[in-house]
Amino acid sequence: MGAAPTPPRQPPSPKRLGLGLAALALLSASLLALQVFSVDDDVFSELLPPSVEDAWEEVLQRASHTQVRTLSFSVCNGFANQRLSLVFGLVIAKQLGRVVVLPQMLLNGMQTSDENREASDTPSSTPFEEFYDLQALRAALAPFHMRLLTHVQGAALPPSRSSANVTLAGSKPIESVVDHFALHQNRDHISMDCPALYLATGVVQAESKFIRAVLMGLRPSHTVEGYIRAAVERLGTFNFLHLRIERDWQAHCKRWAALSAMDGVVRDNCFNHTIDVHRAMTAMGFDRHVPVYIGSQWEQVRPRLVAESLSGMAAAGFTPIRSRSADSLPRELAALVDFELAMRAERFLGNSVSSFSALVILERHYRGLWAGYYNGGDIPLEQVSPA
Structure with a gap:
């Protein structure tokens, strides 16, 4: 029979969640309702669009004349692993201050062994926005000044003058994202394999508000x-x-x-x-x-x-x-x-x-x-x- 069933954990009270999270949720909801997006980098300054979509059209126009440092990553097999890949990949991009090129999502991924984690760009993949509402995620992450590009938008950027492919598979949990990627900090583009579960607990805890915003922003298409x-x-x-x-x-x-x-x-x-x-x-x-x-x-x-x-x-x-x-x-x-x-x-x-x-x-x-x-x-x- 095994051990007795574990009683459910009590849902956290509003006090436990903290006023910061409540304020963040309110701000994210307001941004989504008003469809306002703002950034403060030199490349994207003086940008006050009427909608999130218009903002990104202008971002792409400006990026076509300016080299933008980007980061892309793949996802792991399995629905939950894909969702975790998005969370961990976005945390890494945030800490590196890079524009994210969102990955293609797997349609039929299944992890049948511990080695069968990695996804490839196959006919069974589809754009991120077929799974999730892109504008909802952009709005949820706007307070963190995160910039997200679709796979197609990323391909439309000028060719990178320099790039690096980083392999995380088999590495120890990353204690410092900046230190781990320091060798590639001057590269225009960094691509990496599936980042799910490769961040140390301390990094995850330090980004708890951001991670909650990501999860709240992953609304279905x-x-x-x-x-x-x-x-x-x-x-x-x-x-x-x-x-x-x-x-x-x-x-x-x-x-x-x-x-x-x-x-x-x-x-x-x-x-x-x-x-x-x-x-x-x-x-x-x-x-x-x-x-x-x-x-x-x-x-x-x-x-x-x-x-x-x-x-x-x-x-x-x-x-x-x-x-x-x-x-x-x-x-x-x-x-x-x-x-x-x-x-x-x-x-x-x-x-x-x-x-x-x-x-x-x-x-x-x-x-x-x-x-x-x-x-x-x-x-x-x-x-x-x-x-």
Whole structure:
């Protein structure tokens, strides 16, 4: 049976979040509503546009005559890893004071092994703005004077006089971004591989306000939002259960547990209470009258295990609903739909070892929403994310 289900952490109070975050959220919302964008560098000075889009048209016109120092990065396989890649890549760009060329996003990325992290520019990739609302992110990061270019806009810039390709894979967590990239500080363009989880805890904590602004600014694109709203209308009031029961997850749990032999850290909570998750839901006081939307990769599951888990929920009085919110979408866009449904549910229950669940828990706590996990233990992602 394993350890007893871990009670959900209490959502942070407004006092704990701090007035600074509240002010930042208010400022970001105001910027988004007014569509005002401002920057203070010499290259972009005297810029007072009527809208964010007009601002960037003028930025590109000026950049065509001036060398702009830029940074680009790739993303890792898997929806949550792509989201983390964006967060960590933007932190690095902020600390280096560089314009960001946003990456192409994977449509069907899946991390099937610890080595299968890196994404390439393949036919299965698509522009950032197909996933997320570009103007919302620009507005959210405007108070930090961040400048973001799309992949196409980056390609339209004058050719770099000098560039550097930086490999992060296999390196230790970066304690100082400026020192790590010092050798390349005079290069016009820096490109790097997937930056997810390569920043030390101290760097992440120091940028906690910025990271929260990034996460708040990663709003779904208008197209994806249409799928989300349609699903919400069908579901009404619902709770969300992220059930990690797929074949690749079971393989991941074996690799995860094997790491204990290397560092002595106990990792025995990866698959706990997956089959009898209804016990955790009962212990945490889930309302049996509220249907439970279950997010999982159904094509990857073992039918016997799923049947056992779902029958246990039904016998306990819960109404499980399998996720079918975006069957026509590619895998990673469908995952974004599920992520947003998890954010908009009454309650969220997930697996703390899963980076998808961990991000939902983190972001729901930012917003004062209920979130918990059924597998016991801790949340590994907390070690490299702002608590």
